Amino acid sequence: MGPRQRMVARHEDWSALRASETARMLDACTRCGACAEACPMLPYAPAAAGAAAPDLVRGVLDALTGGPSDPAALAWIAACTRTGSCNAACPHGVNPMLMLRLAKWRANETGALAKRDASETMSRVKVFARLGFTEEEQKQWL
Amino acid sequence: MAVTENLFWYGCNMTRHGEIIRLSQRLLEAVGVGAAPVGGPGACCGSPKESTPRIAEGMADRTMDKFSASGANRVITWCPSCHMNLDDFMGQSKAQDFDSRHLCEALWERREALAPLLTHPVKTRFLVDRHVGFHNQVPVNDIIPGLLSMIPGAEHVDHPLRGASYMCFGLANVPGALPDHLRATLDAVRDSGADTLVTIFHSCHREMVGLERDHGVRVLNWVHLLAEGMGWDYADDYKTWRNAEDKLAAIGPDRVAEAGEVAVRKLVLPELERPRPL
Numbered sequence: 001m002g003p004r005q006r007m008v009a010r011h012e013d014w015s016a017l018r019a020s021e022t023a024r025m026l027d028a029c030t031r032c033g034a035c036a037e038a039c040p041m042l043p044y045a046p047a048a049a050g051a052a053a054p055d056l057v058r059g060v061l062d063a064l065t066g067g068p069s070d071p072a073a074l075a076w077i078a079a080c081t082r083t084g085s086c087n088a089a090c091p092h093g094v095n096p097m098l099m100l101r102l103a104k105w106r107a108n109e110t111g112a113l114a115k116r117d118a119s120e121t122m123s124r125v126k127v128f129a130r131l132g133f134t135e136e137e138q139k140q141w142l
Numbered sequence: 143m144a145v146t147e148n149l150f151w152y153g154c155n156m157t158r159h160g161e162i163i164r165l166s167q168r169l170l171e172a173v174g175v176g177a178a179p180v181g182g183p184g185a186c187c188g189s190p191k192e193s194t195p196r197i198a199e200g201m202a203d204r205t206m207d208k209f210s211a212s213g214a215n216r217v218i219t220w221c222p223s224c225h226m227n228l229d230d231f232m233g234q235s236k237a238q239d240f241d242s243r244h245l246c247e248a249l250w251e252r253r254e255a256l257a258p259l260l261t262h263p264v265k266t267r268f269l270v271d272r273h274v275g276f277h278n279q280v281p282v283n284d285i286i287p288g289l290l291s292m293i294p295g296a297e298h299v300d301h302p303l304r305g306a307s308y309m310c311f312g313l314a315n316v317p318g319a320l321p322d323h324l325r326a327t328l329d330a331v332r333d334s335g336a337d338t339l340v341t342i343f344h345s346c347h348r349e350m351v352g353l354e355r356d357h358g359v360r361v362l363n364w365v366h367l368l369a370e371g372m373g374w375d376y377a378d379d380y381k382t383w384r385n386a387e388d389k390l391a392a393i394g395p396d397r398v399a400e401a402g403e404v405a406v407r408k409l410v411l412p413e414l415e416r417p418r419p420l
Contacts (some may be wrong), residue, residue, distance in 0.1 A: 008237070009233070009234060009235055009236055009237045009238075010234055010235075011234050011235045012235065013199065013235050014195060014198075014199040014202075014231055014235055016235070017231065017234050017235055018195075040306045041306055041307075041316065041319070044316045044317065044318055044319050078316075079316050079319075081275070081306055081307030081308075081312030081313060081315075081316060081319070082226075082275045082307060082308055082312060083273075083274045083275045083306040083307055083308070084274055084275045084278055084308075085274065085306075087278070088278075098230065105192065105193075105195045108193045108194070108195075109194075109195070115193035115194065116193045116315070118190045118191055118193065120409060121154075121190045122154070122183040122186075122190065123405070123409055124409040124410070124413065125154045125155060125157050125182060125183060126157070126182070126183065127401055127402065127405045127406060127409045127410055128157040128158045128410065129157035129160075129182060130400065130401035130402065130405075131379075131393065131397055131398075131400075131401045131406070131410065132157060132158065132159070132160035132161075132379060133157065133160050137160065137179075140178070140179070141152075141163070141179045141180060141181060141182065142181070142182035142183070142184055
């Protein structure tokens with residue numbers, strides 16, 4: 001475990017980062033499907049059952065670029081829990097784990113995938129803090 | 143947020159586990175690392191809102207500005223979502239004047255100082271709930287058993303099981319995945335002869351504390367076990383509340399009143415009363 005270096009910002013903002021990564025992934029990915037074949041979450045995506053791994057990848061790349069994708073690929077994207085087995089399996093350094101995550105963001109934006117309802121998340125976090133933190137801790141820690 | 147050399151960035155959902163934050167700060171201090179806890183909605187990595195990336199980015203940017211303004215040289219993380227967002231997004235688009243370590247790395251770096259402080263024997267055979275997803279960024283699956291094995295009397299029971307995702311939160315959102323992981327974990331506990339199940343992350347702890355009541359295996363977080371080795375007392379309120387028949391009574395009327403009964407009933411009780419995966 002070596003020392004972790006301080007990072008230098010390489011992108012103007014997240015949009016620029018996403019655009020740069022999307023272009024890189026589209027260029028690097030050969031649609032071989034090794035990432036899908038390695039994924040332990042596919043059994044939890046019934047709509048993807050029987051789909052060929054290269055077709056799943058094509059559907060993910062379509063979602064990544066704002067296309068409608070297809071039910072099998074969207075089910076795979078939705079079932080991704082960032083296990084990372086895909087990254088170990090990818091022979092081309094694509095970073096499929098990030099590819100699926102960015103595809104999910106894009107699919108959330110286009111409406112191809114429903115957004116997770118997080119409307120009460122922060123309110124709940126605050127109530128738990130009031131239950132579990134002292135007043136001084138709330139002042140110092142939040 | 144106090145002026146400090148280091149920040150202990152506990153994330154947002156850790157407000158459920160105040161004792162883990164206190165114990166973590168105390169452990170760091172014991173090995174010579176002063177760190178001020180910071181988290182909650184005002185120091186969010188954006189992960190809870192990432193279905194709307196523009197909002198997530200705004201939250202993350204504010205957090206980066208807050209960290210930079212603190213003057214801290216190092217941010218010590220707890221949450222793997224925060225840690226990965228810091229590496230993959232926040233640090234890629236905002237200049238930073240600090241480096242980062244996960245809590246387990248910060249303690250592992252000081253293990254020579256920590257070992258002589260772990261003087262209280264804890265006779266246990268423990269199995270650690272390990273997931274695949276975060277280990278490539280921070281080798282938590284090796285470091286945490288290593289730290290806990292420094293406690294006199296504590297025996298790590300190795301097992302090949304590795305859950306999918308990077309913590310149980312991800313599995314909880316995919317139908318069928320969390321119950322399967324819990325069943326496999328209980329099988330691993332039985333097969334290995336462990337008497338204690340140790341969780342690494344908060345979302346795993348939230349999902350697994352119910353196993354103590356329903357399946358008879360003691361469930362601790364790794365920080366709890368280190369605290370026991372130090373001879374420190376603590377109370378795991380979340381486990382008590384989740385496993386109580388009457389959740390409000392377990393929390394206690396005074397605390398409910400202080401936090402706001404309407405809010406507790408609306409936001410806390412549904413979580414504590416949610417169906418158990420097994």
